[in-house]
Amino acid sequence: MRYELYYWTGIQGRGEYVRLALEDAGADYRDVAREGDDVMMPFLQGAHPGNLPFAPPFLKAGRLVIAQTAAILFYLGPRLKLVPASVSAQLYAHQLQLTLADFVVEIHDTHHPIASSEYYEDQREEAKRRTTDFRKHRLPKFLDYFEHVLDRGGGRHALRKHSYVDLSLFQMMSGLDYAFPRAMRRLDRRMPLLRDLHKRVAERPNIAAYLASERRLAFNEQGIFRHYAELDDGFRTAR
Amino acid sequence: MRYELYYWTGIQGRGEYVRLALEDAGADYRDVAREGDDVMMPFLQGAHPGNLPFAPPFLKAGRLVIAQTAAILFYLGPRLKLVPASVSAQLYAHQLQLTLADFVVEIHDTHHPIASSEYYEDQREEAKRRTTDFRKHRLPKFLDYFEHVLDRGGGRHALRKHSYVDLSLFQMMSGLDYAFPRAMRRLDRRMPLLRDLHKRVAERPNIAAYLASERRLAFNEQGIFRHYAELDDGFRTAR
Numbered sequence: 001m002r003y004e005l006y007y008w009t010g011i012q013g014r015g016e017y018v019r020l021a022l023e024d025a026g027a028d029y030r031d032v033a034r035e036g037d038d039v040m041m042p043f044l045q046g047a048h049p050g051n052l053p054f055a056p057p058f059l060k061a062g063r064l065v066i067a068q069t070a071a072i073l074f075y076l077g078p079r080l081k082l083v084p085a086s087v088s089a090q091l092y093a094h095q096l097q098l099t100l101a102d103f104v105v106e107i108h109d110t111h112h113p114i115a116s117s118e119y120y121e122d123q124r125e126e127a128k129r130r131t132t133d134f135r136k137h138r139l140p141k142f143l144d145y146f147e148h149v150l151d152r153g154g155g156r157h158a159l160r161k162h163s164y165v166d167l168s169l170f171q172m173m174s175g176l177d178y179a180f181p182r183a184m185r186r187l188d189r190r191m192p193l194l195r196d197l198h199k200r201v202a203e204r205p206n207i208a209a210y211l212a213s214e215r216r217l218a219f220n221e222q223g224i225f226r227h228y229a230e231l232d233d234g235f236r237t238a239r
Numbered sequence: 240m241r242y243e244l245y246y247w248t249g250i251q252g253r254g255e256y257v258r259l260a261l262e263d264a265g266a267d268y269r270d271v272a273r274e275g276d277d278v279m280m281p282f283l284q285g286a287h288p289g290n291l292p293f294a295p296p297f298l299k300a301g302r303l304v305i306a307q308t309a310a311i312l313f314y315l316g317p318r319l320k321l322v323p324a325s326v327s328a329q330l331y332a333h334q335l336q337l338t339l340a341d342f343v344v345e346i347h348d349t350h351h352p353i354a355s356s357e358y359y360e361d362q363r364e365e366a367k368r369r370t371t372d373f374r375k376h377r378l379p380k381f382l383d384y385f386e387h388v389l390d391r392g393g394g395r396h397a398l399r400k401h402s403y404v405d406l407s408l409f410q411m412m413s414g415l416d417y418a419f420p421r422a423m424r425r426l427d428r429r430m431p432l433l434r435d436l437h438k439r440v441a442e443r444p445n446i447a448a449y450l451a452s453e454r455r456l457a458f459n460e461q462g463i464f465r466h467y468a469e470l471d472d473g474f475r476t477a478r
Contacts, residue, residue: 046387046391050327051327051330051331051334052384052387052388052391053334054334054338054341054381054384055338063327064326064327064330066330066334067334067338068333068334068337068338070337071330071333071334071337074333075330087303088289088290088302088303091290091303091305091310091314092290094307094310094313095290095292095293095305095306095307095310098307098309098310098337099293099294099306099307102293102344105341105344109348109352113348113352113353113365113369114352114365114368114369114372115368115369115372115376117372117376118372126352126353126365126368129353129354129365130352130353130354133353133354133356133357137354137356142293145291145293148285148291149291152285152291
């Protein structure tokens with residue numbers, strides 16, 4: 001099966017969770033995002049028969065069209081051998097991915113608390129306020145949760161063995177390190193298992209090759225994870 | 240199978256999408272939310288073995304623990320005969336439910352754009368700004384999408400036949416009518432199929448009985464859908 005991944009060009013965004021799974025599994029796929037946004041738009045406008053996506057990413061697998069990042073991974077997981085076979089494990093992987101998706105919305109909204117359609121610069125004050133709460137409450141809450149999940153999974157994996165959830169946790173840590181380096185360093189000691197997982201995933205041969213390739217786009221200020229020093233700085237009191 | 244639904248007491252919230260499915264199907268379930276939040280907390284703290292929820296709602300089905308509203312409905316759908324049998328239809332139902340879940344986050348954040356942990360009154364100005372964008376861009380965008388989905392489904396159902404997605408769309412319309420009555424009236428003409436679906440679902444015998452019962456909590460200002468007149472009023476220019 002040759003999969004086709006549709007997403008916006010120029011950013012990692014939500015498409016990256018799917019890419020990491022396809023790359024890790026060495027799957028055959030066409031990354032349609034690389035060919036420009038025009039190829040994608042007819043699907044969103046309903047020009048194609050079948051399931052109607054609200055937004056990218058979406059995956060074409062034969063005649064199936066699957067939208068929503070977590071649903072795509074739920075579908076791909078067993079097919080790419082990136083999730084255990086039991087129903088319970090697959091539902092748990094999916095729940096973890098959905099929780100991570102909720103976290104991603106909150107990460108995005110740190111820089112866009114008012115409107116996605118407006119510039120960051122036009123909601124900077126609100127962003128500072130939202131990010132202060134995010135760093136204080138939400139960031140540690142989500143990281144503590146995933147650390148707890150790893151602990152329950154035996155310490156090395158979310159699900160006792162390698163899965164797409166580990167790949168997504170890798171991406172989460174990478175993005176947070178990029179966006180909030182100071183806040184993340186401050187939390188380092190409470191998440192040793194996440195730190196270790198992050199390192200181990202980066203060393204998986206297919207992932208290491210992908211990260212070193214031109215296919216891996218750099219984080220940038222159009223994506224979900226953005227680095228604005230003023231949003232990472234609010235707790236600097238003793239300098 | 241007797242299902243157990245765990246959720247916060249006192250609000251419809253995300254638990255309501257699960258309740259509507261259980262009620263419509265006449266399923267045997269225990270609504271643990273009715274017994275106080277204390278019963279739920281040990282699960283969130285990891286005191287029980289198995290899958291660890293990040294937040295309610297979660298469902299206990301025998302030994303399975305399933306968190307995340309859309310994942311619960313994905314699991315219940317075939318078991319309650321609230322989704323067609325094909326993989327494609329079940330993935331589409333799930334995608335629609337996940338898109339609705341994204342919408343629910345945006346609806347919640349109209350009154351809490353800065354921090355869930357702070358009072359509405361302490362983020363009222365930001366809420367007005369966010370809701371202005373929501374009413375102008377996001378509300379019509381999501382409603383147009385679901386109207387389009389109904390149109391593609393033949394006009395009467397999201398999926399060509401009754402499913403949990405129809406029940407969730409009913410809940411979405413009910414909540415929006417409560418929170419934003421003026422904004423919703425203004426959009427009425429562009430969503431005849433959603434209006435018709437809303438009416439038909441309310442008339443389903445099990446749903447009508449549920450809505451008339453004490454089990455259906457009223458919308459209120461602790462939930463996701465909240466009515467603050469000042470957030471519904473921004474486009475009143477010609478009165």
